Amino acid sequence: MRTQYDKSDVQRLIATLGHVIAGAFDPDKPLNIVGIRTRGEVLARRLAEILRGRGFRDIGRGVLDITLYRDDLSEIGPRPLVRPTQLDIEIDGRPLLLVDDVLFTGRSVRAAMDALSDFGRPSVIRLAVLVDRGGRELPIQADFVGLRLKDVPDDHRVNVRFAETDGRDEILVEPR
């Protein structure tokens, strides 16, 4: 299994992902793109940029912090700082693209959908992730996937890093 993807790989994966997403929505209608903190937020920002370049004129952007909605709080040890959720956008009746860096158990996505339902009722929610590493514990699947990794051992992590947050773009499969 390949365990390392560098800057050009990551940028190519995001460009392809953006291309596929652009073909799935109507550029003349509003679209909300909401990233899950922290790296889903970065990916959402980059995807929004690509969609604007493809003629999408009405893109709403938001950020979800899902810490307070997780169901595994007692299993994950001391938690990082809870940061504010920023959803100053019209959500009701509009399509919403939820964005995260890695899809694994599906629990983050479930938590994100719970959080979203406290803010409003999108017409549809679609899910875009940069990496799907398998290992789902819930019946949740992504609609748009940049990279599918099969057979990642359970004791390994898939770490996505972005220039904005980590100084460089890369994907690494590493032991925990």
Add this chain to the structure above:
Amino acid sequence: MTTSIDQFRWTRKHLLSLEELSAEEIRFILDTADSFKEVSTRSIKKVPALRGRVVVNAFWEDSTRTRTSFSLAAQRLSADLIDFSERGSSVSKGETLIDTARNIEAMGIDILVVRHPAAGAAEVLSRVVKCSVVNAGDGAHEHPTQGLLDLYTIRERFGRIEGLKVAIVGDIVNSRVARSDLWGLKKLGAEVILVGPPTLLPRSFEAMGARVVHNFDEVIGQVDVINMLRVQFERIKSSQFPSVREFTHLFGLTWDRFQRCKKDVFVMHPGPMNRGLEIQSDIADGPQSGILTQVTNGLAVRMAVLYLVRQAGDLPHKTSSPRR
């Protein structure tokens, strides 16, 4: 986004005082409160962080603001809440503090919020119960969540705490708010000036790092924040306090004194106010008053505290990253 706050993790199961907290821990609570403030702006003002948890307000002393604030904070975190007060309980039948707390705990609670007239009560309980304990005021010792909400409100107003000059005025010796404010403000780098008559402000406070002043007018023009304390008639011995009129004349925030303050001075009061005694009504209700903002911020700060002590109470003795 600084590296240190990103890497910091909260591990205290109880909140008993600000004296025991580091500057970093205090900042972490204030930053967490920032996020909880956002929750109160939503149309559904509730998050599931403490769902299935039980919070007990155990108040052995009267309170309106603090008790209501803790209740609402617990409810906004989806916790179940039990209100327990001295009146109409077994306490009036002579049950001891520890027995009462142990019995409440035996019902399977997660957080005990305690107010008690004896200094150290919360600390004693934290040693005999397994759940988290939050001090909501213990005698004249500390009122840490009030201290935190004062810090939060000052930081929100000025964008910083370091370097500010803060006067805390009035009945210092009987005030747990003054002690919590003093510890918190010193740790975050403010200069604290305590103001009051010698009977209500002994020199011993200098040992806690404060400047002690008995003449309000000497410092009135220098300070950025004035925190007027309530004169606590229920705790004051008559020998400490000659007359209301004299107190107002020497230590009240009167209109005349207010005119001599810095232009952007920020006026605070922990409530409940004795209007016309320690603070003039139109100043308390004026544009430079943060008194109601303090109450609003108290809710976010208490949500943060309940959330943090609970997650620390849950900690297994391992640390791994969340699985996505």
